[in-house]
Amino acid sequence: xxxxxxxxxxxxxxxxxxxxxxxxxxxxxxxxxxxxxxxxxxxxxxxxxxxxxxxxxxxxxxxxxxxxxxxxxxxxxxxxxxxxxxxxxxxxxxxxxxxxxxxxxxxxxxxxxxxxxxxxxxxxxxxxxxxxxxxxxxxxxxxxxxxxxxxxxxxxxxxxxxxxxxxxxxxxxxxxxxxxxxxxxxxxxxxxxxxxxxxxxxxxxxxxxxxxxxxxxxxxxxxxxxxxxxxxxxxxxxxxxxxxxxxxxxxxxxxxxxxxxxxxxxxxxxxxxxxxxxxxxxxxxxxxxxxxxxxxxxxxxxxxxxxxxxxxxxxxxxxxxxxxxxxxxxxxxxxxxxxxxxxxxxxxxxxxxxxxxxxxxxxxxxxxxxxxxxxxxxxxxxxxxxxxxxxxxxxxxxxxxxxxxxxxxxxxxxxxxxxxxxxxxxxxxxxxxxxxxxxxxxxxxxxxxxxxxxxxxxxxxxxxxxxxxxxxxxxxxxxxxxxxxxxxxxxxxxxxxxxxxxxxxxxxxxxxxxxxxxxxxxxxxxxxxxxxxxxxxxxxxxxxxxx
Ligand SMILES: C[S@@+](CC[C@H](N)C(=O)[O-])C[C@H]1O[C@@H](n2cnc3c(N)ncnc32)[C@H](O)[C@@H]1O
Numbered sequence: 328x329x330x331x332x333x334x335x336x337x338x339x340x341x342x343x344x345x346x347x348x349x350x351x352x353x354x355x356x357x358x359x360x361x362x363x364x365x366x367x368x369x370x371x372x373x374x375x376x377x378x379x380x381x382x383x384x385x386x387x388x389x390x391x392x393x394x395x396x397x398x399x400x401x402x403x404x405x406x407x408x409x410x411x412x413x414x415x416x417x418x419x420x421x422x423x424x425x426x427x428x429x430x431x432x433x434x435x436x437x438x439x440x441x442x443x444x445x446x447x448x449x450x451x452x453x454x455x456x457x458x459x460x461x462x463x464x465x466x467x468x469x470x471x472x473x474x475x476x477x478x479x480x481x482x483x484x485x486x487x488x489x490x491x492x493x494x495x496x497x498x499x500x501x502x503x504x505x506x507x508x509x510x511x512x513x514x515x516x517x518x519x520x521x522x523x524x525x526x527x528x529x530x531x532x533x534x535x536x537x538x539x540x541x542x543x544x545x546x547x548x549x550x551x552x553x554x555x556x557x558x559x560x561x562x563x564x565x566x567x568x569x570x571x572x573x574x575x576x577x578x579x580x581x582x583x584x585x586x587x588x589x590x591x592x593x594x595x596x597x598x599x600x601x602x603x604x605x606x607x608x609x610x611x612x613x614x615x616x617x618x619x620x621x622x623x624x625x626x627x628x629x630x631x632x633x634x635x636x637x638x639x640x641x642x643x644x645x646x647x648x649x650x651x652x653x654x655x656x657x658x659x660x661x662x663x664x665x666x667x668x669x670x671x672x673x674x675x676x677x678x679x680x681x682x683x684x685x686x687x688x689x690x691x692x693x694x695x696x697x698x699x700x701x702x703x704x705x706x707x708x709x710x711x712x713x714x715x716x717x718x719x720x721x722x723x724x725x726x727x728x729x730x731x732x733x734x735x736x737x738x739x740x741x742x743x744x745x746x747x748x749x750x751x752x753x754x755x756x757x758x759x760x761x762x763x764x765x766x767x768x769x770x771x772x773x774x775x776x777x778x779x780x781x782x783x784x785x786x787x788x789x790x791x792x793x794x795x796x797x798x799x800x801x802x803x804x805x806x807x808x809x810x811x812x813x814x815x816x817x818x819x820x821x822x823x824x825x826x827x828x829x830x831x832x833x834x835x836x837x838x839x840x841x842x843x844x845x846x847x848x849x850x851x852x853x854x855x856x857x858x859x860x861x862x863x864x865x866x867x868x869x870x871x872x873x874x
Contacts, residue, residue, distance in 0.1 A: 369862025381744025398750025
């Protein structure tokens with residue numbers, strides 16, 4: 328039990344929960360724990376846009392294009408939530424997040440290692456889920472794909488981040504259909520997909536297509552011109568005051584609802600159904616009545632929680648799809664079948680909605696989202712995986728030559744495009760004594776961009792001497808010293824009602840007093856110290872916002 332000042336709440340605790348897990352340089356990096364005040368706990372990285380493929384929008388709207396990020400999911404999520412160029416297109420705007428993170432199975436896959444301490448894995452996931460929550464629309468959902476290794480701990484974590492009231496469902500996916508008879512105890516045939524809403528009350532699933540199996544009991548013994556129908560019970564399962572009456576069949580037989588239950592419809596409506604030939608009294612016309620429900624009048628099916636491999640594919644199908652794309656069998660170790668992702672995206676999004684997957688793998692989510700007309704962004708930490716799987720696969724999707732997976736069902740013929748984006752390295756170097764310095768790469772203009780991103784300013788060098796703007800607040804960045812003289816220059820350049828945030832590496836005595844006297848509400852931030860402190864305050868606000 329933990330208390331947040333008020334009533335104690337149920338909570339999963341784990342070692343180092345209060346610390347911050349640094350993002351690894353690659354998926355096989357060893358975990359490093361630092362206090363939450365560490366720069367990396369709040370740093371917003373810069374990005375470098377790379378190649379484009381197919382049709383993309385204008386340069387000015389590049390953050391709105393479909394995006395393949397090479398970088399750690401934590402950095403990418405923070406860029407999407409906080410970097411001024413991205414956040415206006417991403418914050419509260421992602422309709423569906425599907426993630427298939429490392430399951431923590433203890434295996435070393437060909438393209439990434441899958442082992443962390445349970446507590447490390449929980450911190451790793453917690454920090455990413457907190458950011459995912461900020462990206463989701465009010466009626467958005469997150470789908471977390473796992474197996475039995477961590478799914479029970481993840482349920483607790485998702486309750487903590489999203490609130491238990493926002494739990495929607497646990498989908499069981501039949502990933503294997505041939506029993507593994509050499510298993511020590513059980514053949515584990517399924518994975519789990521945990522579904523949570525940003526606000527479950529606001530989310531409505533799209534219905535799924537009817538199947539031959541679900542429609543097997545439709546018939547048309549009376550040759551009704553409206554087509555096939557199925558019988559539906561006319562009695563109510565709950566008390567219904569208007570449901571207590573007797574009805575007379577076509578041959579004068581009198582019927583009361585069975586076992587003392589009322590009819591589920593009023594007598595007036597019963598007669599309307601009779602007049603419209605919507606009642607079935609059996610082939611003889613003398614049996615207890617049922618309502619006729621026409622196949623043509625029924626919508627799709629409400630999604631269920633057991634997804635069988637015949638409906639959405641299995642692991643073998645996924646491997647086959649990858650083999651078909653890349654022409655070799657031994658390619659990516661843990662792809663998911665396109666039909667499975669299509670089911671997720673169909674239920675949770677519509678054409679034009681934004682879809683995100685920050686554990687890209689072979690790029691299945693992006694490939695399927697693209698074919699389904701969704702906008703999308705994915706990230707992957709291992710550059711070789713992006714180079715060898717994600718980008719070539721998506722180039723084939725865009726070009727229309729990927730005719731595998733769901734292409735045939737969706738009549739996919741190519742189109743659209745995407746941009747590749749590289750997450751830049753950190754702007755900070757951390758010394759062995761814990762002192763934080765600006766890295767060499769963070770100087771020479773990049774410093775100004777990094778500070779703008781960090782402090783929530785739109786980077787804008789048009790208005791010299793300023794380099795950023797946030798409403799009436801301007802940003803000035805000095806890659807060196809600020810003294811009273813520089814302060815005067817900036818204060819004089821301000822427009823009416825404008826204020827300035829000045830960032831400098833060294834602040835001389837008298838500078839702050841001068842600024843206070845010339846421009847009320849303006850301020851000086853010393854980099855990196857004050858900038859980092861601002862960032863950690865923001866990160867703390869994020870955590871306390873969790874339910
Ligand atoms: C289970 S696979 C995803 C498979 C994917 N759903 C597909 O259909 O191909 C998990 C992926 O997450 C990547 N990964 C691991 N840690 C990551 C991190 N911190 N940031 C981004 N990607 C990461 C791994 O390299 C791996 O490619």
